[in-house]
Amino acid sequence: MKRIILMAVFSMAFFQGYTQHVDVDSLITVLKSELKKENSYDLTRLNRIRQLRASLLLADSNSFDLRYNLTSKIYEEYSSFKFDSAYVYVQEMIRLAEKFKKRDQLIASEIHLGYTLYFSGFYKEAFDVIGKIDTTGFSKKQWSDYLTMRARLNQSIADFDNDPFFSRGYYEQSDRDFKSAQVVVPYNEFEKTINQALLPDSLRKRDLSPDYFFNLINQQNLSPHHVAMVATHVSAAFQGRDRILFLALAAIGDIRSSTKETLAIFLLAQDLYHMNQTNDAYIFMQAAARNANFYGARNRAVQIESLLPLVAGKVIDEKQHQRDKLLIGFLIFFLVAVVLFFLLFIYRKQMLQIRASEALIKEKNKQLEDVNEKLLESAKIKEELIGLFFKTCSSYIEILEKMRHQTMHSIKLKKYNEVNDLMKDIQINKEKESLYNMLDSAFLAMFPNFIDSFNALLKKEDQIWPKSGETLNATLRIFALMRLGIHEQEAIAKILDYSVSTVYTYKTRIKSRALVPPNDFEQKIMEIKFIK
Template identity: 60%
Template sequence: MNKILLVIFFLLGSLHVRSQNKRSDSLLAVLKSELTREQAYDHAKEERINRLRIRLFHTENTDGARQYELCSKIFEEYRYFRFDSAFVYVKKMIAIAGQFHKEGELIRSKLLLIGILSNSGFYKEAFEITGAININELSDSLRTDYLILRARLNAGIAEYENDAHLAPDYRRQSERDFRDAEQVTPSNAFEQTIDLAFLPERAAHPELTPDYFYDAIIKQPLSQHGIAMVATRVSYAYTGQDRVLFLALAAIHDIRSSTKETQATFLLGRELFEQHRTEDAYVFMQEAVRSARFYGARNRTVQIETILPLVAGKLINDKQHERDKLLIGLLLFLIVAVVLFFLLVIYRRQFLRIKADEQLIKEKNKQLEHLNEKLWESSRIKEELIGLVLKTCSSYIETLDKIKHQTLHSIKLGKYKDASQFLNTIQIDEQKGQLYSMLDSVFLTMFPNFIASFNALLKKEDQIWPKSGETLNATLRIFALIRLGINEQEAIAKILDYSVSTVYTYKTRVKSRALVPANDFEQRIMEIEFTDGSYFG
């Protein structure tokens, strides 16, 4: 059971840390955005001051109350904005109060003077004025203000001196003055709520979370500067991201109220520096030193300038380290890029070689396919021609057999005249015509587009077409035999019963009129497509 509770507490703690980190980072983003609008806030404040100064200029010198009121308002505008201007107007307030014998206003003005002298590091002058005031003659309200001012003055000296021997005495005196002020004027409910953040036993009260105090500050009807002061005070009760949360809140409202006399931005930069967030720390430290110089806070300027070089040095080291890492990364990237480039070159070469081999294989396959087609075509032509020869031979054998029997029969009977007459009835030319007609029919069955394809190679006026009733004429028949693969002129001459010179003349005459070169004509004839329309099928 105890282990389960520990796990639950651990998980809740982790969730709280992540929530606080997210909230503080969100406020830091808002703060950076507000820094870009700082000049606008300052310009608005200066316009308010100018309007008040014009009203003061037109106020009668005899109207002391009105003069004091306007000087007080101008002082309040300058109080945390510019020390030298605030000093001028608080001195005017003291002079007016003394001139018109306003004792309460005089003491109040001197207390205001102590406050700005303390803020600007004029501790000696502030102590002189503090020592000249008789605390016993003050009202409870002024006595409380006096004690709080003296407490802050001693705390400021202790922080500025930061000495092991003298600083503790200043801190003890500061604590006594705060206690005395509490006794004179007890804290109100809101102040008591804020004091709970500093309870030693705060851990025993789980409801007293940073969110509790954050919400309490935001919901309280405070001025911009008031929110910044309370948030800065609460930040001392926390560390880490919780402290960043309150300091960022304080810095945001200091910018919005044009407060230059501020610790929040400096403390935020220092806290971020301790968290090794150097870049953000440097940005806020720069803002803090600009504000301190603008206000005229010598003590704060010195304090910041002792730390700022450390932050800047760390930032430079971090940037150098990042540049080194970037250079190393870039170098590794270049090495990888070079290796990948060479691998890509090698791959490309291999790829191109493979593509070339594939192309060569495709070409070889096409050649093989073409060769196979030619072989198949040649085989089919031979089959057709063999069929034609067998059929023709069979017919002639049958005819010769009839002639033999008829002739022998007539000779046996002694009818020699009848035998002679029978032999004279056999027409060789007619038999040749039948043979050529059969050859033409077989050829045109295998090459039905031959005549059209042949004439496409000739000019229109030179084209050769069969006459009516013809299948092929002598010229077409010569080139038909060439398409069948019979290239020798002697073989063509024997088949067609022509002389070799006649075959040569026919061929030469056609080639000379062709639309293609004479040397390519027979090749184009061989390209006429074969159709497997089997004559004997």
Template identity: 60%
Template sequence: MKKNLLSVIIFLLIAPSCYPQALRSDKILTTLKSELEKEHLYDLNKEKRIKQLRNELDHTDIKNFNNRYALCGRIFEEYHSFKFDSAFVYVRKMITLSEKFNQPENLIKSKILLGSTLLNSGFYKEAFDIVTTINVNGLSDSLKSDYLNLCARLNAGIGDYDNDAYFSKIYRQRSDQDFKSAEITTPSNDFEKTINLAFQPDSVRDKKLTPNFYYNFITGRGLSQHKIAMVATRLSFAYTGDDRILFLALAAINDVRSSTKETLAIFLLGQELFQLNRTDDAYIMMQHAVKNARFYGARNREVQIESILPLVAGKVIDQKQHERDKLLIGFLIFLIVAVILVFVLVVYRRQMQRIKSNERVIKEINNELKSINGKLLESSRIKEEFIGLFFKTCSSYIETLDKVKRRAQHNIKLGKYNDANIVLEKVQIDKEKAQLYDTLDTMFLTLFPNFVTSFNALLKTEDQIWPKTGEMLNATLRIFALVRLGVSELETIAKILDYSVSTVYTYKNRVKVKALVPAEDFERKIMEIKFIDDLQSINTSS
């Protein structure tokens, strides 16, 4: 133990002087792209190995537990990070063999492997069910550590999946406790301790523990490709920017070479590149990440990637369009400059008459621009008046329906039941109101698609107001939607929504009291919620 620790210390001291400066992320990304082009060759080699193992299993005596269990284990290891459904089949065979030949330790080991496989594919409930069947009493330290690490990963995975302020916190606390228990059961070795040093604060971390040191540390120890990928992925969380890209790209390269499809590295690499505005590379990585997730059968990872991939693709398209626009602008500038030069030569040759002619042209263009601006202002004013007229007309229509209803009731009192029935059958006030509100909600959310999210950002989490399933806006949100449209008078809002003035007043004050901003500033903040055009421009620029 002391010799091993001494060798690690010597390695820490001499490594910085023996290795060159940190590799550039661009160089390793080029290597990764090259490896991605050869991905199918690595997959063919893996499938060839699996075929040989399966053939060997088919010719093994069914009564020979050790050989059959070992072969199933080797096939499972090949499939474990390659294809979920096949890995599931062979780990189930390992469980069946262990039960058939009464091998309790192998049975527990196989169940732990099954739980890990289910976790990788997002079957959290089923993985929890497997964990509950394992009796930890009497387990060896190694198996107990594997069991605790599985529980920790499972709690961390379900916490990330829930992404909830309350429940996720509970699951992450359980995960931390399980990891600590696993560490107590089987303490980290010298290699793991060296890796853990990377996560110390900068003020404490040894200056010799550079990204370049760790890069050479994990690639120069004869680790398997899959092990390098796992360690590099973990190290990536200790760094940011180009250093993180370095480790994630290293992990992705080794994942490709080992035909690992259940991989987190290339997805995280795509995210990091996207955050650094390297969208072309990010899009390539995200495409491979979603392809791997589909091939393996990692449903949770596939959903996670597909929620981000459209954002990356959209930004790639925007950048390509921006580049085309810059090229076009450059060409137009060149053309304008050329025209100006020709124009100057003509001016000198034709003297003042040409200048006066151009002045008249400019004046005509300015007049046309003024005319166009006037039309735009007029058009804008017409739209504003139209929206106001729309809401007033709808409100008036509801009042008319209400009057018709009263006439019908009057006919009933006079005994004119047939006339009353005819009138009443035509009146569906609730339906008309619902249609009006649906029209209001639809129109408003078309203009302000981010309104509900922006509105709730002004409130504490526990006070936030979200529409129920099937709703677009509820009563409170609808009141403030009208405020955002410029309808500020309580009487007008009450009339449109068929509330009393006091009800509208109560709704508004109830929200303002709970707001994160001063009550007098709340409506101003509501008015600052972006219109759809502003929102799109913000998304494009970001």
């Protein structure tokens, strides 16, 4: 979204004027975006050339104006786009002017040829061309164009030589030609203002800031190509980020006008490299190299080839440095991760031990609870049984005491028949039955669900239920005593007045009919809940 907004802003800046302060980084971002659309701008120019060439093929060979104008337009398209094609069409312009004896067009074409050779780095050839031009009878405009061409050529040779001794003469000649051209055709107000940027501070009429020139350029409704030319010219007056601002603006104009003979993006890359913005410098230097190779600018290609390896080397060094930092960071992260892994391993091991201990403690607590519950149950049962025992014993002691008193009384009175009758009144079986009923009642008071739980362990047809009027029958009574904790068959037989084999038979018969394995039956009996 930010990129789209920036694109819209700078589109307005080119065509409607721009009066706000521009951030250099934002302009660099727009330039990178425009580089991605470079091919689409080139296709637009190629389509225009294709249409012009088609029109030229259909033009009347005897019509000088039509053919010259079309050839001139094709040359203008190629002049900053591709050297060899521009050279072909400027030669055709010269041929047409000579054929039809048009001196003004011939002079203009020869100056164009000089520019074409100059753009591609053929400085000697360019000097040869302008040296052969007959300047007799030149108009002011022709003199201005001629002198401007010669001034730029001298300046470029001086820049290319880059030597204090040999370059000085070329610079001096260039300065004289520029001044002479200005005398012949004075600058307009816009050109005068722009040129003030290059003057020393003491010679300026006013304080002219970078923002002022930036806004001034964008308020002139210039084409992208002319914006690039003016911005490149103004950039020489500034340093640092202010210079970057104008070079970036010029580079954007060159891309949008599909200009391959461009100096701006090379200078921009060079300045960014010196400012240690290596990644951006490498991107723009590569673009400059593509443009120089495409156009055929041999002089520019030499400059780029001398600097591009340095930029690339610095990019590689920075990336290697970043990789080293990343590797060091990764190693530190790895070591921290290993330490954390071992800490987590130890922590997990300790947690597992703690959990195992907690589980063991819970298990032991559960066992203790079960033991305590069983002890409590056993104590309660014993309490109930002891109470029943003392109650029963007290009752029988009272009966025995009464019988002893009656017996002693009858013996003293020698009423032996009464003693005999008293002994006959004692019914042992009835007393046993009474004792069992008392025991059954006490047991069912403690285990009211015993009969239901017992029969739940048997099939329906094998279930044992007391008859009407019974509390427990013989079979239920055997297992009731087992539930009270009496497991020895001899003890059960003695209490119930059965033989040991009878008790064994009862137990075996019931276990064989149980729904659970015989070995688990007694355990299930013991699990019948005691009710407090």
